[in-house]
Amino acid sequence: MSGDGEEDLAAFVALHGAALRASRVPACYWESLCRKLRGEVFDAGDYFGIMQVEEVDEEGDEEMEELKKKPNPGNEPCFKVIITNENGLQASNPNSIFLIDHAWTYRVEHARQQLLHVPGLLHRMTNLMGIDFHGEIPDEGSIEQVLQEMWKYNQTYQLSQGTAEEKVPVWYIMDEFGSRIQHSDQPSFATAPLFYMPQQIAYTVLWPLRDLETGDEVTRDYAYGETDRLIRKCILLPWVPTEVLDVNCFTPEPSDEHYQV
Template identity: 50%
Template sequence: MSTTTNLLHPGTEHREEREEERNQDQEQEEEQDHEQDHEQDHEQDHEQEEEAYPEFEALYSAALQAAGLPRIYWRNLLQKISEEVFDAGEVFGIVQTQDEDGRVVGSKVVVTRESGLQVSDPNSVFLVDHAWTFHVPDARQQLRRVPGLMPRMAALMGLDFHGEIPDPETEDLVLNQIWKYCQTYQLSHGVIW
């Protein structure tokens, strides 16, 4: 820090140094207050989750057991649901296998995180937030063949649809409006919508 001596008002350089020190102290206090507030918010969230867990377990244990989800993941599942943590993309990717004509003949999920994935880690439970994953050329066929897909997409888009068998007009409406809801992600080969 450089100081300048004021010849007209001796001693002002010390006053300026003290003022600068006070400003730095005030900034540090504000930063500490912010950190404490953040810690308190985190503690309150944790306490609320701890209080909510017995109810969560009572309501969903049968479904979680039926789904085969080990108990080790249940608390973190509640936390991820409560905080809307969708972190699967940080850990997994989709790899597709194509034949010589470029047609997809298979796909698999692979771990992409450098540190890997441990089944013993209670945080190794993931939420996936999507309604439908498709390739554009296959979309119409999937709407026709996947049970429940057409009514689900129509409801998502606010379209009037009754029954199970889609008519071509409703298919067209869904396929024309789906672009409002789509997000894309990259695969090792091609793009998924």
Template identity: 65%
Template sequence: MLGVRGMEETPAQREAGEIPCAESFDHFLVRHEAALRSSAVPQIFWKSLHYKLINEVFDAGQFFGIMQTEEADDVDDDEDEQPQLEEKKRSNPGVELSCKVIVTNENGVRTEDPNSIFLIDHAWTYRVNSAQQHLQEIPGLLHRMTNLMKIDFHGEFPDENVVNKVLSEMWKYNQTYQLSRGTAEEKLPVWYVMDEFGSEIQHSNEPTCCTAPLFYTSQQIAYTILWPLRDLDSGGSSVFYQVI
């Protein structure tokens, strides 16, 4: 489950400079209002977004969950057919599992609730020419990507074949953004893979939510933000997104 990753700061820590003073909402708007308007983020969510950014609040796990399903071709899931299902699973251990994100909060997710905007972390950020090197050299990255992309890998050291599989599969998960300022190299497209929660949200032509990347200048880090396009009820509402 996702949770709050930030920490409470004390006046002594702030005075000592151990934790930077939180930026004001007005200062936040100076730096980010243009991006929020460009992404069509409803203004009702702006103050809550500011609060979650400065406090690093990742509370999507309090509202959403990941449901895992398995398709069983031509076999009904009843008591009479259960032995056939078990045999099928044994004979085909590599059967693909399908996941979808659903609303789990009993109150649902409401468009009129100012808190109905959520931060999604990025599991991997890179530029194309550095992707292979990252997978080979950054500790834990290859394991995380294979788990996220459901690629079989149980080794302790980077395997060339597995690295190539990730490089082939990553385009199914990739999103991109581009900085508007900086050097020519800094303006090159930046690619990213959302975390395990974000990567399970399916794209749809009939979305229930929107997502958009936001580069938070105070931390010099990019997040994806998610907000509802319509009211979503608990249990019955699957989450589909469109990228702005």
């Protein structure tokens, strides 16, 4: 690495090292990530492809089981992401980290107005979520469908610095590539949001957890980093329907001794 490159990397780590460590992004990828962020290099298309999946209904299956088998978080059509590079992808390669753009970033209280007024946003979201929308003018029915479906695609991040308003959690939906990556409890990739300070833009970074061959599926854990079984179950409810009636929600009242000084 040249002297300038070393200085660039040192400055990058000084700004983003804490966030990268918190997200458990391996340090072997940091130099490549720095370069891709500085140059706005989106090279995922050289390694990945999106494949449409046709669902086959099996007679006799319960409705709940059908929902669990559904490979895509939204409505039809269904998709998954696979490795298309003929050489596969090696986790040890320092360039095996990729940027995913965000299609929509918003705060909840502004979502409806943005869908109504931002040109092209409603059309893009309905396409991404598999919602029928053929008009040019936003209609209330389509907006309502997006507002219901978006929670299956939503991700969130929160800035650690800035004003109280700037620290309010921000919601975002990844682009068509990122939104097609399916959930797995044994994922092949990890993802994490990263706010790139020089550009004041948030991206999602994607990196492999193991070596993959051509045709292997790209999956991620939608509850990445959460190890508590009950909390994982709650986080995954939009995609993995399950019963939580066995959870005891009773909160016992403290004894009188609790209030004694």
